[in-house]
Amino acid sequence: MTAPTSPSGSTALSPARGVMLVARRELRTRLRSRSFVIGTIITIAVIAAYVGFMYFMGSSSSHVNVGLTGQATAVAEPLKTASKAMGKEVDTQSVSDPATGERMVRDGDLDALVVGAPGALKVVVQKEISDELRAALDGLTRQQALDARLAEAGLNPVDVNREVANARVTVSTLEVPDPQQDQRKVLAFASLFLLFFSVQTFGSMVAQGVVEEKSSRVVEILLSTVRPWQLMVGKVLGIGLVGLVQLVIIGGVALGAAIGADVLTLPDAAVGTLASVLGWYLIGFFLYAMILAASAALVSRQEELGSVLTPVLMLLMVSFFVGFTLLRNPGNKLVEVLSLIPPFGPVLMPSRIALGVAPAWQIALSVGLTVLAVVGIAWLGGRIYANAVLRTGGRVKLREALRTE
Amino acid sequence: MPEALLEIDRISKRYGDVVALRDMSFEVRAGEMFGFVGSNGAGKTTTMRIALGVLAADSGEVRWNGSPITFETRRRIGYMPEERGLYPKMKVAEQLAYLAELHGSGSAAARRAADVWIERLGLTEKRDEEVQKLSLGNQQRVQLAAALVHDPEVLVLDEPFSGLDPVAVDVMSQVLREKCAEGVPVVFSSHQLELVERLCDRVGIVRSGHMVACGTVAELRSGGTERVMVDVDGAGYGWVDALSGVRVVERQGSRAVLELERGVDDQEVLRAAVAAGRVREFAPHRPSLTELFRNVVTEEAAA
Numbered sequence: 001m002t003a004p005t006s007p008s009g010s011t012a013l014s015p016a017r018g019v020m021l022v023a024r025r026e027l028r029t030r031l032r033s034r035s036f037v038i039g040t041i042i043t044i045a046v047i048a049a050y051v052g053f054m055y056f057m058g059s060s061s062s063h064v065n066v067g068l069t070g071q072a073t074a075v076a077e078p079l080k081t082a083s084k085a086m087g088k089e090v091d092t093q094s095v096s097d098p099a100t101g102e103r104m105v106r107d108g109d110l111d112a113l114v115v116g117a118p119g120a121l122k123v124v125v126q127k128e129i130s131d132e133l134r135a136a137l138d139g140l141t142r143q144q145a146l147d148a149r150l151a152e153a154g155l156n157p158v159d160v161n162r163e164v165a166n167a168r169v170t171v172s173t174l175e176v177p178d179p180q181q182d183q184r185k186v187l188a189f190a191s192l193f194l195l196f197f198s199v200q201t202f203g204s205m206v207a208q209g210v211v212e213e214k215s216s217r218v219v220e221i222l223l224s225t226v227r228p229w230q231l232m233v234g235k236v237l238g239i240g241l242v243g244l245v246q247l248v249i250i251g252g253v254a255l256g257a258a259i260g261a262d263v264l265t266l267p268d269a270a271v272g273t274l275a276s277v278l279g280w281y282l283i284g285f286f287l288y289a290m291i292l293a294a295s296a297a298l299v300s301r302q303e304e305l306g307s308v309l310t311p312v313l314m315l316l317m318v319s320f321f322v323g324f325t326l327l328r329n330p331g332n333k334l335v336e337v338l339s340l341i342p343p344f345g346p347v348l349m350p351s352r353i354a355l356g357v358a359p360a361w362q363i364a365l366s367v368g369l370t371v372l373a374v375v376g377i378a379w380l381g382g383r384i385y386a387n388a389v390l391r392t393g394g395r396v397k398l399r400e401a402l403r404t405e
Numbered sequence: 406m407p408e409a410l411l412e413i414d415r416i417s418k419r420y421g422d423v424v425a426l427r428d429m430s431f432e433v434r435a436g437e438m439f440g441f442v443g444s445n446g447a448g449k450t451t452t453m454r455i456a457l458g459v460l461a462a463d464s465g466e467v468r469w470n471g472s473p474i475t476f477e478t479r480r481r482i483g484y485m486p487e488e489r490g491l492y493p494k495m496k497v498a499e500q501l502a503y504l505a506e507l508h509g510s511g512s513a514a515a516r517r518a519a520d521v522w523i524e525r526l527g528l529t530e531k532r533d534e535e536v537q538k539l540s541l542g543n544q545q546r547v548q549l550a551a552a553l554v555h556d557p558e559v560l561v562l563d564e565p566f567s568g569l570d571p572v573a574v575d576v577m578s579q580v581l582r583e584k585c586a587e588g589v590p591v592v593f594s595s596h597q598l599e600l601v602e603r604l605c606d607r608v609g610i611v612r613s614g615h616m617v618a619c620g621t622v623a624e625l626r627s628g629g630t631e632r633v634m635v636d637v638d639g640a641g642y643g644w645v646d647a648l649s650g651v652r653v654v655e656r657q658g659s660r661a662v663l664e665l666e667r668g669v670d671d672q673e674v675l676r677a678a679v680a681a682g683r684v685r686e687f688a689p690h691r692p693s694l695t696e697l698f699r700n701v702v703t704e705e706a707a708a
Contacts, residue, residue, distance in 0.1 A: 217490035224457045
């Protein structure tokens, strides 16, 4: 009989503790690594710059400063009303004389200077006039001309205008229009990109980690105490959590910034999208990471890694590019079908959810199929990994790796 | 409690048509240091990897204390692989504590054990450095610490001395002797035969996947023909031809090694030498392990 304990009092290692120890090592070493910290900071900086840019663009393009001088001051209120109807905020101010006004336009204090009588308005701008402002001013001038003619013809301009304003076409829509379509597209693109980026980054990290252990031969020591599946699952779990941490940080910061800066006005949909991205990331990552781990176990050196990773990452890339179609045509049939089946589903379905075009049964089906695939891949990948990870020297053929020992 | 005993029993392994191991057998007991020698590719590493379960044997059995070794009992082996295996980017202390935990130690005990071995092997200043930044010799010390950190009941070390400077060789030898004295069976392979001869209680010589000689160095020496070393001033060695059953095996300056066939009286030879000239030296010649190794390996090759 064997002695039950060793002198150091060490006890038998439960499978769960083996997995936990491996995962904890990955988490600890990778969360502290310079590449993770710098990568996260850079991504946040890029998002901050983008949100800031959008905010600046939004505020500068929707606000116009217009100076009015002489008789033109009378059109201040109608100009504001007309511009607002076209989605432009106009701030007006009276300017003492045209010369002062022109100087202010030249200095950039005013976007435009309006002079002349209401029936014959003239605009001075630095280089070009925005379409909305031109349309608003044109409308005012035409209204003046029309009012004058109406008065000549003996009609009351006020009555005629009211009548004209009430006459409009009746629109009946076949589908309920979504006024937030544009914002939904932003969310859809963000989830598409985040999923692609995270699964690719952290999936590759798993593959590199597998080869690192194999090429440094530390795997020989590890496998004399933990089983191959424990090592593989622990590694995938640990690196998956690292990716989740980064996704939560990046997603949270982006969401906070976008809502805070009023770039995004759909907080509920945005939070929902982030939650769905996190969920889909987990199953999508497990699927790809286990394929990548098993593929990486077939090679012995980092230099050979590209040849086995490319086909797998290609699938991910295809999903990503197919996803772009959604932004132009959210109802695309091909994407709809692909979003149901792994390995495309985890990248495509979240975008469709963000766009609001995925029925519940399709979401459920896609989740179900992906989870099934994860289970299948875990079994198959675990077997390939176990058979290949200790064979060093050359590249192991897939057929050999699948053979039972 | 039964005495610690590691048995390698008739292990065979082939890769396609190549026979890597053929009925490899030996055993190592508590407090015994076993040296494993053989040419490159003779099967030493394959044997050790099979003992660690890193490789599966085609047939044969590895037993620990009488029962076939299992995944659980393997955890009590301290292993140093031939090609060193550590995480290049992990710090020394963290790495050792991690390996101790993987072998079943609790977190606190693992950290303590890591510190003990770091100090013992003179790595205190390097404890927070990444392994890849250490010199090869220091990496080797960390590797030994990795084999010892979980307080193993057996040590299996593949080429532990290769690439070490003389100081590190002494440290390593000392540690192995201590472990041995604690009752831990130690197996190691090496090409440094003088070192093996000095350290090991028993030696196994492997050739083409088969154990061709196994025992204490004295046992390996016995059974062969008797040899004497003589130093006769000035006279040359023509006088040897007159003696039957005696021949010169080797000459170095005025010295010669003579081989005596069974039944030849060495006193006869001495008298002949005195008659031939002034005898400065006349002693039984004990072949070193290096010579034994050469003999064993070439004998087999010729056979």
